[in-house]
Amino acid sequence: MALTNRDAAIVLGMVARGDKRHDIAAWFGENQARIAEIEQGSHGSIAAAPAADLPPKGAPGPKGRRLRAFVRKALEALEANDVAAAKKALQEGSATYDRHEA
Template identity: 70%
Template sequence: MAFSNKEASIVLGMVARGDKRHDIAAWFGENQARVAEVEQGQYGNVTAAPAAELPPKGAPGPKGRRLRSKVSKAVEALENKDAATALQLLKDGLADFSKNET
């Protein structure tokens, strides 16, 4: 799979931020060779995306597992008619997912 220009821009932004290459590749479901292609200019004159457009820093796998756990608990809370708990679990899960990690 090739990156779109927008994705290549995000890749460059993540590189500039200092993200690990394997974390960058994992965000897109790609291998590190695709990231290297972007860095080598194979996508033309693409500029790095600004920090506000970048996904949170860190490996997506652990973030996804934690988010999935919170969502599962939120669904259970909704099935038990506890909307307030469900909403808080979802907010907490999203906040945790959005944290930058080293």
């Protein structure tokens, strides 16, 4: 998968924020060599994306597994016709996913 200039800006923003290189690479489904290439200027002179445009800090795998559990909980609530519980599960899952992690 080729990273776009927009992706490169996000990579640079994540690097500037202090994210681990393997977390950045995992976010894009790439290896750390692609991240190093971007840091070395493979996409030209691109400015880092602002903090508001960056994904949450932390490894995407554990975040995805936790989010999946919240989605299952929401689906179970919907099957029981409990829309309020489903909405709560999705809101909690989204907030947990968006939380920055070390």
